[in-house]
Each structure stands twice: as structure tokens, then as C-alpha cells.
Amino acid sequence: EKELTGKVSRVIDGDTIELLAKTSKENPYNHIAKLKIILYGIDAPELKQAYGKEAKEYLSALVLKQEVGLIIENKDKYDRFVGTLFLKGQDINKEMVKNGYAHAYESFSKKYLAEQADAKMFK
Template sequence: MLSLLPLFAFSGKVIKVADGDTITILNSQKQQIKVRLFGIDAPERKQAYGEKSRKFLAEMIAGKNVEVKEKGKDKYKRVLGIVYRSGQDINAQMVSNGYAWAFVKYSKDYVKLQEYAVSKKFGLWADKEPIAPWEWRKR
């Protein structure tokens, strides 16, 4: 039997960029949906590159319409999703430009992009000893 499910779970306008991996979308029913970008982990706002990461994400999608491919929910009940703008994987853009880590604990999708960013010293990889967000949070 052929599935007629849409590729994207939902779409809407980005009304808030909280940090480099968390956004709020207003859908067509005027519901606000908090989305945690799946498979990546961006620096915390008070961490080195945290604000640069947030600004980079905001430049790409703030105030814009995006599509979200839902991958589940996290422990805070946020939608985990891959965000697309004009067919472009925004999560991938965050990693390949050096503004987020590939979050290999949950997905290996972006590892090659991280290796590329590291090799080119893009974004946070220009730092001598970048600290992964999950390590920074433990401190």
C-alpha cells in the first residue's frame, strides 16, 4: 500500500531563535511549537560561540517560513526535528559552517560535515580547544 504521508510533519514561520539549536515556530493554526534541531548540539548562549551560533541560525531562518521533519520529542517535550528552508537542511548548515557539533549520541547524520568544518577551521573550530556543549553543561 502506498503511503500518502507528507515528507514534512509541519511548517510555519520562525518567530524566535532561542539559541543555535532551539527555535519557536508559529504554524498555520497559530500554535507556537518549540523545536530542538535534531542531530546537532550548538554552544550554550553563555559559552564561547554561543551568541555567534544563535545569530548565524537567526540570519538563515528568523522570520522565515520553514518545514520540519519531526524525529520525536525530547525530555522537555520539544519537537526534535530537521528544519528545512527552501529545501536546504538547516541543521546541516549549522554543523558544516562550524556553529554546532554533530550530536553523535543521537545521530551520526552530520559527522562528515563536522569533519569538513574542523578541517577548514570554520566557526568554533577556529578556537584552539573548543568545548562541546554537553561537556560545558557538566561543568
């Protein structure tokens, strides 16, 4: 596991962001990498699917232009980072599931199943 911090420069859809990551603690603004991040353990609808735009808008409202923390879990088959996004200590991946904008991605993680059950119960 590796931790990064940076600013969310773009929200691509309900489970993908672009992060301007600070890659050096000594001189954080000297080394910035633009990374595509897939949110770990969740699956949001694609933009063309039902509620895809709403999922993107909700994620944008939470994190766009915000300084965030990221715990990298792994990389996907396309070599993109997969991680858990935090804003002021709040697990953003969990918020997406809890509020019904994404599903727990059960084939990769059991992490957000309780939040998914709550979201279904409260519709």
C-alpha cells in the same frame, strides 16, 4: 515522522527555535501553534559559552521570520519537538554543522558527522 510548516518567530539559541506552525492544511492561518523546536542531530554552544551568541546570530540570519519546513523526528524528555529544519529545500541543521556553529550530536545521530569533519578540516 510528521511534517509541519510555519514561520520562525524566535531563535532561542544555536539549536533551538520557536515556530508558529500551521496545524491545519485546509485553513492554515486559523490554527497556529507556537512550538519550541530543538534541532535534531546537532548541539550548538549555550548562549553563555564561547561562540554561543555567534551560533544564535548565524541561525537567526538563516531562518528568523522565514517560512520553513520541519520534519519531526521525535520528542525530548521535556516534551519538546526535535526535528530537522528546511528552508527552500536546504537542511538548516546541516548548515549549522557545516559552517562550524554546531557539533554533530553523536549520541543521538550519526547524520552530520561528515559535515563536522569538513568544518574541522577547514577550521
